[in-house]
Amino acid sequence: MIACLVLTVSLVSCDSGNIRRTPGHIYAPDMTYSRAYDAYTSNPNFADSMTSRLPVTGAVARGHQLPDHLKEGDTTAYKTFTTSMRFNADELNEGRRLFNIYCGICHGTNLDGQGPLYASGKFASMPANFKDAKYLHMPVGQMFAAAKYGKNMMGSYAAQLDAKQRWMVIAYIKQFQSKNGGDAFTLGEATAKPDSVKAPMMAKLEDKKTK
């Protein structure tokens, strides 16, 4: 009986409360952990030890936009900067979805600057209220630059939204604003223009495809 009690007590004391801080053993470590450098493994071949590298300057990924040559803080250039892209209803919906994920947390899903982080008093300064006269007529290029480089307390969203996604979000905002006293909405597909931004080579390829 005493032996039983001792066994029970020792078993109970060995119980660490089910917190598993170590990954445990594995049969074949070289099959489980990649021998090749994986996206987030430390890499001794580079001074900063990161395996994920930036693309070569000037490289354009397939299906992505050509570089826009905007410069951070160049306030005159971005006021006239715009896009030749036009968006259909699906893309505007996607813009709305992306806005709610990436922008809504500060600017609010009603676009009134009352996102959860500001409304709960955690932010010191108020995010832009897109219904406000100050933003109703803001040029799209200025919005694009803010999303790409950040502005005042807003950070850069270039890492989260690619150029096309940024334009979809801006198109959604502009469409919303046009219904709330802003300028007429011009980024819709009904007002389509030939795509002048597309590289001639790409345009040719797409022509071939349609033929």
Place this chain on the structure above:
Amino acid sequence: MPTLLYKGKLIFKFIPVPESFKPLYRICSRGIFTLVIVLLLGHTTAFADPDGKALFMSNCASCHNPLKDATGPALQNIDKSFPDKEWGYNWVHNSAKVIASGDKTANDIFNKFNKTAMTAFPQLSNADIDAILKYVDEYKAPAAAAPAAGAATGEQPAESNGWLYTIITLSLLVLVVILWRANQGLKRAANDVEGVANEKEIPLYRSKFVIALVSIILFIMAGYWLVNGAVNEGRQQNYQPLQPIFYSHKVHAGINQINCLYCHAGAEKSRQAMIPSTNICMNCHKQINSYSGEGEHALKTAEGKTINGTEQIQMLYKYAGWDPVKKDYNRDAAGNILATPIQWVKIHNLPDHVYFNHSQHVKVGQIQCQRCHGDIQEMDEVYQFAPLSMGWCINCHRQTEVQFTNNKYYDIFEKYHDELKSGKRTGVTEAEMGGTECQKCHY
């Protein structure tokens, strides 16, 4: 006399005010009319003074907070630091002009806030500016949110009673043995008295039945433990490593409602869900430099150790190269931010010979993150929720019906689309599209 009929039933009839009520009626209507006039007048007089709060919200709030420094300084009592009232008006109307004039106070503020030029507000009248200053001077921080309801009821965490039951069961077993032995002893004593011959007593450890029973039980248990242990070797379910920064998913994704994709933007676009770099943290933490949610949700490690959230944010600043005093990044001579990546400990690891793609599941399959990662928004410290075993993958591929209609990715499966249309089938599982083929994940 106007009446309203619906399906032959009278539902509305105008009844004229009786003569006897007329004086009362007149008094009432006059009273209401005067009330409306007074209210209207009161309203317009309120409008005559500029509304400081509204003006502050639409013009100043995007850069200034009454109590905290933001892009610009905290505004409460800032008018006391102006050389004179006129200086304040000039600054708001055109701060660049005041700075260019070489004014010392102006240049000090300008330099303190990283030479961020304040927008000129020529449209604000002096009375408007006074109203704004009055509003910020009288501004009080909103009272801290009441603690969550769960915390208020003083709920005790349910303690495990397993050990109690073990002791009770063991003592009952001991009791059974003692009683059985006593019974046997009494029986023998009775037999002795009555002169009946007793069977020869065989000790338990020599009884063939007992030996056989014990060895069979031991054999089964050993087999069970061995197989289970061998199968689980290499699996890391419930793995919950200590991370370099105590980052609580509960605070971010739960309480603050930040979408998973906000930080893990890659989950829709690539194989990797993307571990956010420090600049994504700084999107919000430029402003949020302390953890103020202790009342609502105190941070604790799985072991119960209390964590100071503000210290953790300071640690983030070190990694991100952010100087919270200067409110700017530390940069090298070429202007690059001096940031170092945070070395998070990887929790979910699939063997190297397994291919897994996040975008395929999140974007194409429309699978919720929680399906495989558990209630992440409730976890302070993340642990591996799913076993990530092959059986677990295959089970889901066999049982889960994918988002098949309105999904361009599955357009080519014409036969299934036709069958869905004709009602021959109700859904399509991943396995039916080749989701259990070896080469899908192993190649």
